[in-house]
Amino acid sequence: MQATDEGWALYGTEYRQVFDFVNEHNVSGVVLLSGDLHFAGVWQHSPYDFLYEVGASPISAFPVIPSKAAEASTHITLFQSWTGLHFGHITIVDNAGDAGLYPAMDIVVYRSRLGQPMPAFSMRLNWEDTIPIKHNRT
Known part of the structure; x- marks a missing residue:
């Protein structure tokens, strides 16, 4: 969990209760959208490797370098930025027409440094990546 004094x-x-429930009941498609960290980031949670968090802040506040506690997190950091103003854009990709494909989420975090916002990070999060208990599908 992000070890900040204003987060999980x-x-x-409560964090463990919620995500233990998600894990035990194999609830898929859960993605955390967060803010107010004063820096942007995308993390894969640990020990819940099916759980991803996207935080794209601040959009209009002074960015702050992550604390040492946040740096000590057990999560996998996929992206982190505290230089500039940030916002995120998420597109749900419906692959229903394509046989064997499931929905996905295209995630883009934009950063502005005194100019036009530019993509700073992007990834496609496939629905399969959010399944707590993965079964072989043949």
């Missing part, structure tokens, strides 16, 4: 770290018990 204050609610460790």
Whole structure:
């Protein structure tokens, strides 16, 4: 969990209750959208490797370098930026017409440094990546 003094770290018990439930009941498609960290990032949570978090802030506040506690997180950091103003754009990709394909989420985090916002990070998060208990599908 992001170990900041204003995030999930204050609610460790609740965090585990919610995501243990998601895991035990094999709820797929859960993605955390967060903000107010004063920096942008995309993380894959640990120990819940099916859980991704996207935080694209600040859009209009002074960015702050992540604290040492946040740096000590057990999550996998896929992207992190505190230089500029950020916002995110998410597109749900419906692959229903394509046999064997499931929905996906295209994630783009934009950054502005005194000019036109430019993509700073992008990824496609496939629905299969959000399944807690993966079964062989043949």
